[in-house]
Amino acid sequence: MTATLTAAMTRSAALEQMIARDASQFRVLTGDRPTGPLHLGHYFGTLQNRVRLQDAGAGLFVLIADYQVLIDRDRAESPGEVAIGQVLDYLAIGVAPDRSVIFAHSAVPALNQLILPFLSLVSVPELSRNPTVKDEIAHSRQSSVSGLMFTYPVHQAADILFCKANLVPVGQDQLPHVELTRQVARRFNERYGPVFPVPDALLSAAPLLLGTDGAKMSKSRGNAIALRATADQTARLIRGAKTDSISHVSYDPAARPQVSSLVLLAALCAGRDPVAVADEIGGGGAARLKAAVTEAVNERFAPVRARRAELAGDPGYARQVLREGCDRARAIGDATLGEVRAAMGMSY
Numbered sequence: 001m002t003a004t005l006t007a008a009m010t011r012s013a014a015l016e017q018m019i020a021r022d023a024s025q026f027r028v029l030t031g032d033r034p035t036g037p038l039h040l041g042h043y044f045g046t047l048q049n050r051v052r053l054q055d056a057g058a059g060l061f062v063l064i065a066d067y068q069v070l071i072d073r074d075r076a077e078s079p080g081e082v083a084i085g086q087v088l089d090y091l092a093i094g095v096a097p098d099r100s101v102i103f104a105h106s107a108v109p110a111l112n113q114l115i116l117p118f119l120s121l122v123s124v125p126e127l128s129r130n131p132t133v134k135d136e137i138a139h140s141r142q143s144s145v146s147g148l149m150f151t152y153p154v155h156q157a158a159d160i161l162f163c164k165a166n167l168v169p170v171g172q173d174q175l176p177h178v179e180l181t182r183q184v185a186r187r188f189n190e191r192y193g194p195v196f197p198v199p200d201a202l203l204s205a206a207p208l209l210l211g212t213d214g215a216k217m218s219k220s221r222g223n224a225i226a227l228r229a230t231a232d233q234t235a236r237l238i239r240g241a242k243t244d245s246i247s248h249v250s251y252d253p254a255a256r257p258q259v260s261s262l263v264l265l266a267a268l269c270a271g272r273d274p275v276a277v278a279d280e281i282g283g284g285g286a287a288r289l290k291a292a293v294t295e296a297v298n299e300r301f302a303p304v305r306a307r308r309a310e311l312a313g314d315p316g317y318a319r320q321v322l323r324e325g326c327d328r329a330r331a332i333g334d335a336t337l338g339e340v341r342a343a344m345g346m347s348y
């Protein structure tokens with residue numbers, strides 16, 4: 001484990017104590033690229049955590065990172081439709097539109113304008129050694145790397161700082177971006193005066209869920225169980241999931257990643273310990289395991305899916321929630337940009 005990761009985990013534990021004492025001191029921002037339906041990996045990795053923070057009293061901003069989709073594709077496919085689907089997913093899991101703000105990059109000009117001064121605060125070598133960006137470049141399906149690929153972490157700093165968020169719940173891969181955001185905030189404050197908080201990353205405790213093919217669960221790999229999947233679709237996906245040749249079911253993530261990920265999924269859904277779940281299935285083998293996982297997922301998500309279907313019945317509703325969220329984000333972005341201009345001596 002790297003030193004950065006260990007430090008982030010220690011810091012996250014301290015932050016959890018502060019959250020338990022008084023969550024209202026935190027403004028949380030996080031988001032997702034609208035590239036397709038949100039899935040169970042998102043849910044247990046981050047979505048559930050957001051709702052927990054909201055319900056504990058933190059201010060929650062949820063970003064539909066539509067401009068970020070442009071990093072490695074020529075154009076986003078039906079961005080409007082995907083964004084509305086994403087809003088429905090957020091609402092179904094419990095993001096409350098009267099307390100939290102759901103908004104999109106493209107609707108908040110002031111947020112995007114922060115990139116310009118922010119870019120002046122980072123060096124090209126800093127941008128090119130970002131490990132997450134390097135990894136994305138290595139896996140990119142484009143023949144050449146766009147300028148946005150190198151600069152999107154600075155854009156992400158603008159996402160976080162435009163609303164002065166001080167807490168960013170993320171997975172490990174996003175740590176370099178939060179670190180960059182902290183640098184940008186510090187350097188801006190040093191150069192122009194105190195405007196921004198220096199935000200903390202909050203690592204989620206949930207372990208990584210694998211997709212049905214044994215690789216990381218991902219929208220683009222086609223191995224994901226969507227939050228909005230029906231009970232039948234869920235059963236079919238889980239029936240097709242990879243297991244291994246040992247018939248006795250056990251929980252051993254290092255040696256048996258696929259079987260263990262299925263056990264973990266059932267355990268997460270039922271709020272149980274994975275070892276106990278595996279012991280119970282034991283000699284029942286893969287068929288019994290898959291039946292148990294399917295039942296656990298379908299039971300856990302039945303209310304979410306029902307709520308989503310109900311909300312989707314009124315097509316105007318999700319759009320209105322998004323519009324109102326964008327209006328609120330715009331007002332906040334304008335105020336911050338005003339402060340930034342004043343600090344820079346550029347209020348005319």
Ligand code: TRP
Pocket residue numbers: 029030031032033063065068156159160168170174
């Ligand atoms: N990069 C994040 C992802 O791919 C999405 C994102 C955009 C984000 N802006 C953010 C996450 C700001 C946290 C904070 O999942």
